[in-house]
Amino acid sequence: MHFDRRLLKLLSGSKPAFAMTILFGFLGALCVIGQAQILSTIIHRVFLEKQSLASVFHFLGYFAGLSGLLFVLRWFGTNRATEVSATIMMQLRKGLSAHLTRLGPNYLKNERSGELNTTLIAGIEKIDAYFSQFLPQLFLAVLIPLTILVFIFPADVLSGFVFLLTAPLIPIFIVLIGSTAARLNDKQWQTLSRMSAHFLDVLQGLTTLKLFGRSTEQIKTISEISRDFRHATMDVLKIAFLSALVLEIVATIGIALIAVEIGLRLLHDKIAFEQAMFILIVAPEFFAPVRQLGARYHAGMEGVAAARRIFAVFDSPLPEIPNNPSLHLKNTNSILRFEHVSYTYKPDNRCALSDISLELQPGTITALVGKSGAGKTTLSHLLLQFLYPENGAIFFGDTNLQDIDAQNWRDQIAWVPQNPYLFNRTIADNIRLSNPAASDKLVREAAGQAHIHEFIEKLPEGYETQIGERGARLSGGQAQRLALARAFLKDAPILILDEPTANMDPRLERQMLDSMQHLMAGRTVLIIAHRLNTVRFADQVVVLSAGRIAEIGTHRSLLNKNGPYAELIRAAEVAA
Amino acid sequence: MKGRFIEVLRLALSYKSWMAFAALLGFLTVGNGIGLMMTSAYIIAKAALHPSIAELQIGIVGVRFFGIARGVFRYFERYVSHEVTFRILECLRVWFYKAVEPLAPARLQNYKSGDLLARIVADVETLEHVYVRIIAPPVVAVAVSVLMWFLFGIFDIRFSLTLLAFFLVGGTGVPALTRFLSQRTGNELIETRSQLSVMAIDATQGMQELLAFGRQEDHLAAFDVLNKKYVHLQRRMALVSGLHESLVGLIMNAAVFVILTAAIPEVNSQQMEGVFLSVLVIGTMAAFEAVVPLPAAAQYFDNSMKAADRLFEIIETEPIVEDAKPELVLDANFHLSIRNLKFRYPANASLVLNDLSFDIPEKSKTVVVGASGAGKSTLINILMRFWEFQAGLIQFGGVDIRRIPQEALRRHIAVVSQNTHLFNNTIFENIRLANPAALPQEVETCARLAQIHQFIAELPAGYNTWIGEQGLQLSAGQRQRLSIARALLKNTPVILFDEPTANLDVVTEKALLASIWPLAEEKTVVLFTHRLVGLENADRILVLQEGQIIESGKHSDLLKNDGLYREMVMQQNQLLSFDFMP
Incomplete structure (x- = not known):
């Protein structure tokens, strides 16, 4: 548990720095031992040999020198420790963000993105304490007492044995702190987080509580829950603190024992004063590293818990990506063909698409219709190569899509999703996403074509308005029009569109549909349709039902066939 | 700004008898440690003069007492200070809820997302530690300085003054220095961290867009630039933050140095018994236990002030809707x-x-x-x-x-x-x-x-x-x-x-x-x-x-x-x- 193997592996790149941390810690302990020796010499000479300040002054000089050295060693030691953890955290952030990109949107769909962000930033920072504090201290808690013993034995064998007797208690304490106390501590932590969750629940539901006139009585509930928690936890802590009590008492009794034992033998001249003083000064240093380890234990274990969550992300299998597709397209104006394409979502083996065969002629509009869950989005994601067909293949002209470099392929596509994501940047940057090199003039033109230019101009900061948590929030309709502007700016031969379903002001909706018509002209279009007037103008309508193609044809021909499509349309009319 | 933190302190002060009790226990823990070390030094020095065993007896009893008492006091100090923390926690939550309840939902509108509300909860939790991390260390340190003032004053008031001076340098000078040195880097660090966090959100939630428009490599590269900058700042910050622990050690050694140079001539001139030389040196070292947590307390203080500011920003507003006082009977009609x-x-x-x-x-x-x-x-x-x-x-x-x-x-x-x-x-x-x-x-x-x-x-x-x-x-x-x-x-x-x-x-x-x-x-x-x-x-x-x-x-x-x-x-x-x- 302390030596989580995978966590230790992260050290591999920073071994020298980590070794330096330990080395500096060790050298620091040697300095402290040296200081104890010098101090006991000074006291001995002044006290018993009646030497003057001038005659011991060079010893004071050594003491000052060692103090300076100790200061530098400790300073550098902390520095090296931070270096280790900072490097590891940087690598983890880099690795994790790259891994998330490789995992792709399909993985992110199943994860709560808020939690992922926490892991990526706050979670990684929790690892800091493990590497910069807990782990070096674990080494030093063993190393320093042993070093001190090496110096005490020559000074006084009996005291050496007293320390040796208490020494085995040190590893026992490490285990003790690690098991019982930790378990109790963890339990307490769990209750604490449950209590925080309740507080959060109440805050989130405050409006609801108010509506039902139940908000004031929550004051009592919050107070009660906190009190219950306090009683329960204090019962646990009563016992948990006992290990700390024993550790403290062993340390202090150890010192008391040594003082009495040395004092009595000094009385009978069985030990020299200088040695006795040295042992007394060094005694607290013998126990200090273990006590510090106890203090750093919790932060270290939080790091281990955070590491588990990070490793869980690293362990998620990467989607199977066809072998280095390197082909670059020459002809960008070909037929798109789905041949017996199937796709199944992995975790739950839900069949999303099966045996889809379909042709999209260049410059034509294909409308996808069907209930939610019928496979419309999956089909568009296959075309975008967010997903790869499990069976069958998609061809562009004669080339299998999987043989084309994914980026080169996506360069041919402009995509307008149902709920476009707006980045925490300026409006101009958000439009430019599709074409980073575009001039301001082109960006404005694209915004104009998407009927959003006027709105942007009215904002105090215009195109430089920051979007997101710290900036302006746009409505769904405005976001969708920004996404349309992106598509205009990209000017790609293939267009994938998801029609908005939100209830919009009829006037705004007319503008939006007008922009979309404009955008579709002359391109190969796959549109997930939610409107009668869209399907009416489509060159072909593909009716999806439970992952299969139920029918293909034009609106008119399908109506005449009186099949599933006609049924859908009639049902929709009744619903409206 | 500081007034807000005082508000929080005032809340916490409703448990002042508990806190006083916990602080007393904390003082007794450190005090017993000092007692243990000084008495031990006394026994050893005295023994070197070969007195009768009876003269050591009091010291031996004292050492045993201090040894056990310190452990016991430490235990109760931890117990009581946790009790205080949990009481403060309860009172803070109730206080915040009472303050925010009349403002919902209007004032909380901007905090709709779970993330932001979670930050409020985290801020409240930061303030819960106000006693253990912020109030207790200076109170204990002051009490210990008073104790040391009298203990060292027995020998010479100059020793008391010296130790007090070094206490002040360690307890206030070091935090002030590190704070001054880290202020710019610290602010930059916070800013970079929040930028990094925003980029992480963009990377995960906007991944489809990034892929579709072929921008994922650009985004990763930009993330990495920021990542490197962040680590660079962390390194710079470590130079300063690593300073306080080692500086307190250096100051302790300086105190030992000065006290020795002052005490040695007194021993030579027999103004002071030589027995007490070791007692002074070891007492100085033991007393610094009270100074060690002070720089960290200053850091917690800064964090708590920021947390308090954020909470007060939410609640320090008049309720948007003024509530009517008298209870009206509404039964005529509901038109x-x-x-x-x-x-x-x-x-x-x-x-x-x-x-x-x-x-x-x-x-x-x-x-x-x-x-x-x-x-x-x-x-x-x-x-x-x-x-x-x-x-x-x-x-x-x-x-x-x-x-x-x-x-x-x-x-x-x-x-x-x-x-x-x-x-x-x-x-x-x-x-x-x-x-x-x-x-x-x-x-x-x-x-x-x-x-x-x-x-x-x-x-x-x-x-x-x-x-x-x-x-x-x-x-x-x-x-x-x-x-x-x-x-x-x-x-x-x-x-x-x-x-x-x-x-x-x-x-x-x-x-x-x-x-x-x-x-x-x-x-x-x-x-x-x-x-x-x-x-x-x-x-x-x-x-x-x-x-x-x-x-x-x-x-x-x-x-x-x-x-x-x-x-x-x-x-x-x-x-x-x-x-x-x-």
């Missing part, structure tokens, strides 16, 4: 009348509601229709007194609603809101929120009316099924119907429905509307919706656009007009609403 109502959100130029006037008679069936953004939800929030309107008059039962206490008003009007919160509790308790005294049969009746009983009955644990993190995840439609059941259970003379059928399939929608309209035999029913279904039953339809009523009348009359209502019906007919099918 709602709205005259020339105007409303705009703060820091927003345009009027959301612009000169709105209409009446909703008792036991009538009214529908307010409008596209998203037309002002429907705002109107509900104003009727419920969550926001204060700027001009006009709203009367309920002939009384100005600004004169009706909010609790009383909400006892008479129930709302089925779009984003009602379901608590982490059972289905039964979630419905019964509206009326804690309701019987199981009453809960079931309301669930039936809300078309959710069938679903609940089919669950293995039925009404006792746990909702939320510990239990089942509900679909939007199910959540909505639960909130309807909840509002019905409240049994008020007026009930407002905000988009009650937005996430329901056609069959459920019809069934639900069929159970909503008959409610009007006993109470006023107002439906706010954009779904133009089943509206032929309404007594009157009000069409809202940009905060104004531009049309009103019965369904059949409005269809004859060539207005917005007709246009919206046509728009809806264009919609292939397959998803509304069962």
Whole structure:
């Protein structure tokens, strides 16, 4: 548990720095031992040999020198420790963000993105304490007492044995702190987080509580829950603190024992004063590293818990990506063909698409219709190569899509999703996403074509308005029009569109549909349709039902066939 | 700024006797440590002079006493200080909740997302440690300096002065220095961290867009640049933060050095017994235990101040709606009348509601229709007194609603809101929120009316099924119907429905509307919706656009007009609403 193997592996790149941390810690302990020796010499000479300040002054000089050295060693030691953890955290952030990109949107769909962000930033920072504090201290808690013993034995064998007797208690304490106390501590932590969750629940539901006139009585509930928690936890802590009590008492009794034992033998001249003083000064240093380890234990274990969550992300299998597709397209104006394409979502083996065969002629509009869950989005994601067909293949002209470099392929596509994501940047940057090199003039033109230019101009900061948590929030309709502007700016031969379903002001909706018509002209279009007037103008309508193609044809021909499509349309009319 | 933190301290100070007790124990722990070390030094030095064993006896007893007492005091100190922490925690939560309750939802509007609310909870938690991390260390340090002043004063007042000076340098000079040195880097670090966090959010939530537009490599590269900058800043910060621990050590050694140089001539001139030389040196070293936690306390102090600032930013505002004092008896009638109502959100130029006037008679069936953004939800929030309107008059039962206490008003009007919160509790308790005294049969009746009983009955644990993190995840439609059941259970003379059928399939929608309209035999029913279904039953339809009523009348009359209502019906007919099918 302390030596989580995978966590230790992260050290591999920073071994020298980590070794330096330990080395500096060790050298620091040697300095402290040296200081104890010098101090006991000074006291001995002044006290018993009646030497003057001038005659011991060079010893004071050594003491000052060692103090300076100790200061530098400790300073550098902390520095090296931070270096280790900072490097590891940087690598983890880099690795994790790259891994998330490789995992792709399909993985992110199943994860709560808020939690992922926490892991990526706050979670990684929790690892800091493990590497910069807990782990070096674990080494030093063993190393320093042993070093001190090496110096005490020559000074006084009996005291050496007293320390040796208490020494085995040190590893026992490490285990003790690690098991019982930790378990109790963890339990307490769990209750604490449950209590925080309740507080959060109440805050989130405050409006609801108010509506039902139940908000004031929550004051009592919050107070009660906190009190219950306090009683329960204090019962646990009563016992948990006992290990700390024993550790403290062993340390202090150890010192008391040594003082009495040395004092009595000094009385009978069985030990020299200088040695006795040295042992007394060094005694607290013998126990200090273990006590510090106890203090750093919790932060270290939080790091281990955070590491588990990070490793869980690293362990998620990467989607199977066809072998280095390197082909670059020459002809960008070909037929798109789905041949017996199937796709199944992995975790739950839900069949999303099966045996889809379909042709999209260049410059034509294909409308996808069907209930939610019928496979419309999956089909568009296959075309975008967010997903790869499990069976069958998609061809562009004669080339299998999987043989084309994914980026080169996506360069041919402009995509307008149902709920476009707006980045925490300026409006101009958000439009430019599709074409980073575009001039301001082109960006404005694209915004104009998407009927959003006027709105942007009215904002105090215009195109430089920051979007997101710290900036302006746009409505769904405005976001969708920004996404349309992106598509205009990209000017790609293939267009994938998801029609908005939100209830919009009829006037705004007319503008939006007008922009979309404009955008579709002359391109190969796959549109997930939610409107009668869209399907009416489509060159072909593909009716999806439970992952299969139920029918293909034009609106008119399908109506005449009186099949599933006609049924859908009639049902929709009744619903409206 | 500092005043806010003092507010928090004042709250914590309601436990001042507990805190004083804990601080006393903390002082005794350190004091016993000092006692142990000084007595030990005394025994050894004295023994070197070969006195009779009787002269050492007191020292030996003292050492044993201090040794055991320190352990015991440490134990109780930890116990009591945790007790204090938990008491402060309780009082902070209650304090914050009491302060924020009258402000919801208006002031909390910007904190809707779970992330931001979680930050509030984290801020409250930061302040819980105010005693252990901030109050206790300096109090103990001051007490220890007083103790040392007297102990060293026995020998020479100069020793007391020296130690006090080094205490001051270690306890205040070091924190001040590190704070000064780290201020710029620290601010840069916080800024970079938040940029990094924003980029991480963009990377995960915007991944589809990044991939589709071939920008993922650019984004990763930009993330990496920031990542490197962050580590660079962390390194710079470590130079400073690594300083305080080692500096306190250096200062302790300097104190030992100065005290030795001052004491040695005194021993030589026999102004002071040589026995006490070691006692002074070791006492100095032991006393610094009280200084070690001070630089960290200063850091916690900064963090706590920031947390306090953020919390006060939320609550230090007057409630948006002033609550009426006297309890009015509302039983005459429940006629709602709205005259020339105007409303705009703060820091927003345009009027959301612009000169709105209409009446909703008792036991009538009214529908307010409008596209998203037309002002429907705002109107509900104003009727419920969550926001204060700027001009006009709203009367309920002939009384100005600004004169009706909010609790009383909400006892008479129930709302089925779009984003009602379901608590982490059972289905039964979630419905019964509206009326804690309701019987199981009453809960079931309301669930039936809300078309959710069938679903609940089919669950293995039925009404006792746990909702939320510990239990089942509900679909939007199910959540909505639960909130309807909840509002019905409240049994008020007026009930407002905000988009009650937005996430329901056609069959459920019809069934639900069929159970909503008959409610009007006993109470006023107002439906706010954009779904133009089943509206032929309404007594009157009000069409809202940009905060104004531009049309009103019965369904059949409005269809004859060539207005917005007709246009919206046509728009809806264009919609292939397959998803509304069962």
